[in-house]
Structures are given as C-alpha cells and as structure tokens.
Amino acid sequence: MALATPGVRFLTRNSLYLLLSSSLAVYVNNVFFETSNWMFVIGTLLCLPLISTIIVVSTKWSVRRQATAIGARVIPEVRGAWPGNLDILRFMIKKIKTGYPGDGLIDLHVKYGPALNLRVTWSDLVMTTSPEHIKIILATDFHNFVKGERFRHNMEAVLGTGVFNSDGEMWKFHRSITRPVFTRERISHFDLFDQGANKAIDKLKGRLREGHLVDFQDLMWRFTLDSATSFLFGHCVDSLSADLPYPSNTSYPPPQLLTPQGNAANSFARAFAESQEVISFRERYGWIWPLLEITKDKTHEPMKIVKAYIEPIVNEALERKRSTDPEANSKGGEDDETLLDHLVRVTDDPTVLKDEILNIMIAGRDTTASTLTFVIYFLAMYPQVFERLRQEILDKVGQRRPDYDDIREMKYLPTPIAETLRLYPVVPFNIRESINATTLPSEDAQEKPYYLPAGSRIGYSVFLMHRRKDLWGPDAEEFDPDRFLDHRLKTYLTKNPFIFLPFNAGPRICLGQQFAYNEMSFMLIRLLQTFKSINIDVNAVPPEAKPSPDWANETGRKSIEKFFPTMHLTMYTKGGLWVTMKPA
Incomplete structure (x- = not known):
C-alpha cells in the first residue's frame, strides 16, 4: 500500500514543516495582500524555500561562530554550480553506476584537502581520507562517533x-x-x-x-x-x-x-x-x-x-x-x-x-x-x-x-x-555521526584544527586513503606485494598503522x-x-x-x-x- 512507502512516511513526518510554511503564507496574505486562494498556494510554495534558506544560513553562521570561539576553523565546503550542490550529487550517482570508485571525490580532495564538506542537498556531509581523523572516529574517540539514527533508518529494511x-x-x-x-x-x-x-x-x-x-x-x-x-x-x-x-x-x-x-x-x-x-x-x-x-x-x-x-x-x-x-x-x-x-x-x-x-x-x-x-x-x-x-x-x-x-x-x-x-x-567508504561537537586535527601543523558540530555526518574512505602517495609512497597505485616485506613496510606502515584498514x-x-x-x-x-x-x-x-x-x-x-x-x-x-x- 502507498501509505506504507518510505516517501509517504517522510511526507507525514514533515507535515509540521509544511504546516509552518502554510501558516506563514496565510499570515502574510491576510496582513499584507488579502488576495485569492491561488495566491495563497503560490505564497505557500514560496515560503518553503524561504524558511529553508533562513534555517541553512542561520545554521552555517552558528557553526562558524562556534568554531571561531574555540580557535578552530570550519571544514572547507565544496561549491557546486547548482543550488544544494545537486550537480555534485547527480555526478556522484552517475559515477557510482558508470565510473571508477572515487571518481569526482579524488579531484575534490586535491582541491580542498583531506577533509571537505560536500554539503549535498543543503545538508552537511564531511568526507575525510586522513588516517588521523579515521583513528579518532574508530578508536580514540570511538564513543563520540556512532552509526546514528539517520544511517539506521536508511539501512534498517535490510540490516x-x-x-x-x-x-x-x-x-x-x-x-x-x-x-x-x-x-x-x-x-x-x-x-x-x-x-x-x-x-x-x-x-x-x-x-x-x-x-x-x-x-x-x-x-x-x-x-x-x-x-x-x-x-x-x-x-x-x-x-x-x-x-x-x-x-x-x-x-x-x-x-x-x-x-x-x-x-x-x-x-x-x-x-x-x-x-x-x-x-x-x-x-x-x-x-x-x-x-x-x-x-x-x-x-x-x-x-x-x-x-x-x-x-x-x-x-x-x-x-x-x-x-x-x-x-x-x-x-x-x-x-x-x-x-x-x-x-x-x-x-x-x-x-x-x-x-x-x-x-x-x-x-x-x-x-x-x-x-x-x-x-x-x-x-x-x-x-x-x-x-x-x-x-x-x-x-x-x-x-x-x-x-x-x-x-x-x-x-x-x-x-x-x-x-x-x-x-x-x-568496504571502500563508510560513515559515522558525531554525538558531541569536537575538533579534528589539521594535517598541516600550521593550520587550525577543523570544527565538527554535534550531529555531523562524517564519511571516511579507506579506498582513497590506501592510495595516497604521501602515505604509501610514489608507487601507491601500483600492485606490488613486496611493499609488505621490504623497507617500505617500516617506512610507511609500521610507523602509522592506521593507513591500512x-x-x-x-x-x-x-x-x-x-x-x-x-x-x-x-x-x-x-x-x-x-x-x-x-x-x-x-x-x-x-x-x-x-x-x-x-x-x-x-x-x-x-x-x-x-x-x-x-x-x-x-x-x-x-x-x-x-x-x-x-x-x-
């Protein structure tokens, strides 16, 4: 039945948000315009993006203020050509079906660094290939990073x-x-x-x-x-x-x-x-x-x-x-x-x-x-x-x-x-969600740490990390089993075990x-x-x-x-x- 579908349940859960938009449209219509019903419908549709914009801008401002207060910086945000970085989402989904793993992300990490915020559909999604960040997520601050309610909701039908x-x-x-x-x-x-x-x-x-x-x-x-x-x-x-x-x-x-x-x-x-x-x-x-x-x-x-x-x-x-x-x-x-x-x-x-x-x-x-x-x-x-x-x-x-x-x-x-x-x-890509706000170290010691707000989704890619030449050497993308036997073992892996996960x-x-x-x-x-x-x-x-x-x-x-x-x-x-x- 349609009533049981994820889409219908989603609209039902978000009915309060739609009601808020409608109420705002009614108020504006009654106070300022006193126009017909069809203008009310248009007003409702216009209020939806208006409320969304207010929420997005205020949230970003709040995050930046919190980061500055503790001497940190916000994670670099990817700038797409379309609103909500929908062009990036479209590109990523296409590459999942037709491209090589990591297509698109590799170039973004070259441009923005080991940590970046894809900010797809106006929602933060941090991606990192840093072994120090992954170590914090998986081990040293394990209890602060969980699968989270959003992940469980997405996966529960199968897992x-x-x-x-x-x-x-x-x-x-x-x-x-x-x-x-x-x-x-x-x-x-x-x-x-x-x-x-x-x-x-x-x-x-x-x-x-x-x-x-x-x-x-x-x-x-x-x-x-x-x-x-x-x-x-x-x-x-x-x-x-x-x-x-x-x-x-x-x-x-x-x-x-x-x-x-x-x-x-x-x-x-x-x-x-x-x-x-x-x-x-x-x-x-x-x-x-x-x-x-x-x-x-x-x-x-x-x-x-x-x-x-x-x-x-x-x-x-x-x-x-x-x-x-x-x-x-x-x-x-x-x-x-x-x-x-x-x-x-x-x-x-x-x-x-x-x-x-x-x-x-x-x-x-x-x-x-x-x-x-x-x-x-x-x-x-x-x-x-x-x-x-x-x-x-x-x-x-x-x-x-x-x-x-x-x-x-x-x-x-x-x-x-x-x-x-x-x-x-x-498992080339994985994801967690932060419970409390925290910071992640910059790989450049001269840079301020990254600020990660509470409730942030943070993805990490061992696929991309395993191919970083600064972590594995200039031959990082070559297939060479001897790297686990010769001097490269001590040069790279032994001193930093979290580069191989x-x-x-x-x-x-x-x-x-x-x-x-x-x-x-x-x-x-x-x-x-x-x-x-x-x-x-x-x-x-x-x-x-x-x-x-x-x-x-x-x-x-x-x-x-x-x-x-x-x-x-x-x-x-x-x-x-x-x-x-x-x-x-």
Missing part, C-alpha cells in the same frame, strides 16, 4: 538492528553474542573450507574441460555462500550444485539448475544483492531518498525472497531448542555448534536472530568472495606474482591439504592478499577477519596447487560492464585496469571476472 546497524547497548549485545564463535578452533575450520573448495574446483575444471570460460566471481560467490551457510546454520545451501553461467557474448544455452536447493540459493543471492544495492543508494542520496520511493519501497520485493529463505532456518533452530533438554541448552560450547545454535541459546527473538544472520552473511560471503576475485585478477595481471606464490605453495605444502600451521608459516602468501585489500578494500579498526574491528583470511588462503592454495596459469578474457563481459575507453586517458590504476570495479555496500566486479586456467 535491521544487526551488528552493522546498531549502536550503544544493542551493538554491545550483538558483538557479545557473536564473539565466542570466532575462536581459533572455529576460524580454522579446514574441513568446511576443503569441502567447499573441492566442489568449486571440480566445477571450475569441468567447465574448462568443455572449453568454456568461467565467471570466477560467480564461482566465489557460491563457494563463500556455501561456506557461510555451513558455518552459520550447520548445513550447506549447496549453491554450487547449480550449473555455472556462460558469457553474455555466446550462444550457449542458459545454465540448468541441478537441484531445488541450488535454485533457492541463487534466488536468495540475487535478492540479497539487489536489496543491498537499494539501501546503498539511499545512503548516497541523503535525506531526500524517501521522495524517490513514494509509490513503493524498493527493498520490499527482494527482502520477501531473503526472509522467505532465512526465516524457516531460524524457526527450525528455535524449534530444535524448545525440544532439547534445557540444561543442555544452557551449557552449549560443543565443537560442532554453529553460530545459529549459539545465537538461539542467547535469545529467542526471531527478528534479532534474522538480523544478525543477515549481517554476518554480508561479512562472511560478499567480502571474502570479492577479495578472492580481486586477488585472482591481480595474479592474472601479474604472472610473476602468480609464479612466486605458486612456488612457495609447492615448496611448503606440495599437493596435500594445507593446515593452520602451513598458512601461518608462509611468508609470501599474505602479501598478495594484503596488497589486494589495500588497492580494493571490500581493510578490516576496520578499534572496538568495531571485524571479528571474522582471521576466519576470512584463513578461508581465502586455503582457497588460493588449492587453486594454485591445481592450476599453473590464469588468463582473463575481457571480451566476455557485457558491453555495459567493460571499462570505458576514456579510462585509458586517466592516471593511476584507472588507466590500466582490465575490469570494472564497482560497489553497493561492498565492492565487486561488474559483469564478473571471466577466466581460463591451465591445469597443472
């Missing part, structure tokens, strides 16, 4: 009250109920990794034997979905049972699904990705996004599919708990206990359980799959790195199944993963980072034990997923990339990554 969309006591609760599952024994779940890796590699080898390309990103999405559901629920959704897709530029038949489970898993994965796309654009449009969803809630249909998939699993776990001896439920801690088993011992609330499962699913599936895809892309682009890594694997592990000690002792294996996460961190930092640091690292390492070892070379076919992606020819005229990585990196909540490869591999 609910899960760990990524909560603050305060609710965040502590979610953090506490998931932490016990990420022990060393559980993050080293090599039986689980081996089952998934074997299925994925068998699928890969089968398609290659047919003489066809494989979308490696699609394969990794399936692998990590199966691994995540095995880890979370105790049973695999078996998305790898479905046939693999063919490139869009071929006349091969559409893939045939082999099992109902594979069909359901694919539908869930597509719907989950679509819902994340919707809420990511809500965040980028700011406070005006409900006006784009007047007639319908764009998350409604995909989330129906997601909930229909998750809810029976949650309900089954709750029913299993009710039918189990209460004393056994209270003890828990068995080695084969899944995350869901653990969660249902803590709470009976199906909404809390669903929200937490979906939050962990994003962390456990999307992020790992994307990073593995980017690593394989770089190994194909840089065959010398591939050869060096493969040699280390054969020397240290041979053809046997790797174990925890193998991964821990390998020196070169972590570096291509780290370098990939540096250039393509899976692929897993966040501070109290909200990713609990599953070691699990993800073990899973990625295991899969890479198995792949390089099996294949002796990788090649990318750039012609297999659909035309809209190919990098624009104009990219070649740009600078940095953008000018040489052979794939199209893009994002919703997390980064991924537009159109997939189509590869061929030669068996060893």
Whole structure:
C-alpha cells in the first residue's frame, strides 16, 4: 500500500514543516495582500524555500561562530554550480553506476584537502581520507562517533538492528553474542573450507574441460555462500550444485539448475544483492531518498525472497531448542555448534536472530568472495606474482591439504592478499555521526584544527586513503606485494598503522577477519596447487560492464585496469571476472 512507502512516511513526518510554511503564507496574505486562494498556494510554495534558506544560513553562521570561539576553523565546503550542490550529487550517482570508485571525490580532495564538506542537498556531509581523523572516529574517540539514527533508518529494511546497524547497548549485545564463535578452533575450520573448495574446483575444471570460460566471481560467490551457510546454520545451501553461467557474448544455452536447493540459493543471492544495492543508494542520496520511493519501497520485493529463505532456518533452530533438554541448552560450547545454535541459546527473538544472520552473511560471503576475485585478477595481471606464490605453495605444502600451521608459516602468501585489500578494500567508504561537537586535527601543523558540530555526518574512505602517495609512497597505485616485506613496510606502515584498514579498526574491528583470511588462503592454495596459469578474457563481459575507453586517458590504476570495479555496500566486479586456467 502507498501509505506504507518510505516517501509517504517522510511526507507525514514533515507535515509540521509544511504546516509552518502554510501558516506563514496565510499570515502574510491576510496582513499584507488579502488576495485569492491561488495566491495563497503560490505564497505557500514560496515560503518553503524561504524558511529553508533562513534555517541553512542561520545554521552555517552558528557553526562558524562556534568554531571561531574555540580557535578552530570550519571544514572547507565544496561549491557546486547548482543550488544544494545537486550537480555534485547527480555526478556522484552517475559515477557510482558508470565510473571508477572515487571518481569526482579524488579531484575534490586535491582541491580542498583531506577533509571537505560536500554539503549535498543543503545538508552537511564531511568526507575525510586522513588516517588521523579515521583513528579518532574508530578508536580514540570511538564513543563520540556512532552509526546514528539517520544511517539506521536508511539501512534498517535490510540490516535491521544487526551488528552493522546498531549502536550503544544493542551493538554491545550483538558483538557479545557473536564473539565466542570466532575462536581459533572455529576460524580454522579446514574441513568446511576443503569441502567447499573441492566442489568449486571440480566445477571450475569441468567447465574448462568443455572449453568454456568461467565467471570466477560467480564461482566465489557460491563457494563463500556455501561456506557461510555451513558455518552459520550447520548445513550447506549447496549453491554450487547449480550449473555455472556462460558469457553474455555466446550462444550457449542458459545454465540448468541441478537441484531445488541450488535454485533457492541463487534466488536468495540475487535478492540479497539487489536489496543491498537499494539501501546503498539511499545512503548516497541523503535525506531526500524517501521522495524517490513514494509509490513503493524498493527493498520490499527482494527482502520477501531473503526472509522467505532465512526465516524457516531460524524457526527450525528455535524449534530444535524448545525440544532439547534445557540444561543442555544452557551449557552449549560443543565443537560442532554453529553460530545459529549459539545465537538461539542467547535469545529467542526471531527478528534479532534474522538480523544478525543477515549481517554476518554480508561479512562472511560478499567480502571474502570479492577479495578472492580481486586477488585472482591481480595474479592474472601479474604472472610473476602468480609464479612466486605458486612456488612457495609447492615448496611448503606440495599437493596435500594445507593446515593452520602451513598458512601461518608462509611468508609470501599474505602479501598478495594484503596488497589486494589495500588497492580494493571490500568496504571502500563508510560513515559515522558525531554525538558531541569536537575538533579534528589539521594535517598541516600550521593550520587550525577543523570544527565538527554535534550531529555531523562524517564519511571516511579507506579506498582513497590506501592510495595516497604521501602515505604509501610514489608507487601507491601500483600492485606490488613486496611493499609488505621490504623497507617500505617500516617506512610507511609500521610507523602509522592506521593507513591500512581493510578490516576496520578499534572496538568495531571485524571479528571474522582471521576466519576470512584463513578461508581465502586455503582457497588460493588449492587453486594454485591445481592450476599453473590464469588468463582473463575481457571480451566476455557485457558491453555495459567493460571499462570505458576514456579510462585509458586517466592516471593511476584507472588507466590500466582490465575490469570494472564497482560497489553497493561492498565492492565487486561488474559483469564478473571471466577466466581460463591451465591445469597443472
């Protein structure tokens, strides 16, 4: 129903503002003009921007006065060509769909410095790439920077009250109920990794034997979905049972699904990705996004599919708990206990359980799959790195199944993963909201600190920070895993660890980072034990997923990339990554 849409709710919540404008128009009309009804309507419409202008100007004046009073300065405000910087918003939204990550923002940071105020739709939105600012936000002044009500409102249709969309006591609760599952024994779940890796590699080898390309990103999405559901629920959704897709530029038949489970898993994965796309654009449009969803809630249909998939699993776990001896439920801690088993011992609330499962699913599936895809892309682009890594694997592990000690002792294996996460961190942009007014230091010691008012939205980009040449050296945009081994490690990273934050930092640091690292390492070892070379076919992606020819005229990585990196909540490869591999 239209009454339930975000747009209608937005207009209802702001009816007082509209009433104030109408009242002002009535007063002006009665006192000064005594004109007809149609003039009253025009007056109402004119009073809306008048009141808005008064609020905007008075707020800016107040902020400047507060900054001056404490010896600080306001954060530089970007000046667009259109009112409300709507031209900048339009450009940014277009580039999200058709451009390279960071397009537009890079130039603005060059012009305005590491901290700037986009001021889109007359609303402050500070962006920073400063490691000192990010350190304050994530660690040293953690309690002053929260997700905030606006962020939760934008994301709640998908993330609910899960760990990524909560603050305060609710965040502590979610953090506490998931932490016990990420022990060393559980993050080293090599039986689980081996089952998934074997299925994925068998699928890969089968398609290659047919003489066809494989979308490696699609394969990794399936692998990590199966691994995540095995880890979370105790049973695999078996998305790898479905046939693999063919490139869009071929006349091969559409893939045939082999099992109902594979069909359901694919539908869930597509719907989950679509819902994340919707809420990511809500965040980028700011406070005006409900006006784009007047007639319908764009998350409604995909989330129906997601909930229909998750809810029976949650309900089954709750029913299993009710039918189990209460004393056994209270003890828990068995080695084969899944995350869901653990969660249902803590709470009976199906909404809390669903929200937490979906939050962990994003962390456990999307992020790992994307990073593995980017690593394989770089190994194909840089065959010398591939050869060096493969040699280390054969020397240290041979053809046997790797174990925890193998991964821990390998020196070169972590570096291509780290370098990939540096250039393509899976969560490239993030945002917080300040509770109290504060200051942020200037990177130029001669300059006054920046003033940040209470209630300010402040975004930070590890994607842009990871590529700053003043932080990483003149070769910051080059792919070179050796930077994590040679003198550059001490020159740049060791003295300033906050310049490298692929897993966040501070109290909200990713609990599953070691699990993800073990899973990625295991899969890479198995792949390089099996294949002796990788090649990318750039012609297999659909035309809209190919990098624009104009990219070649740009600078940095953008000018040489052979794939199209893009994002919703997390980064991924537009159109997939189509590869061929030669068996060893």
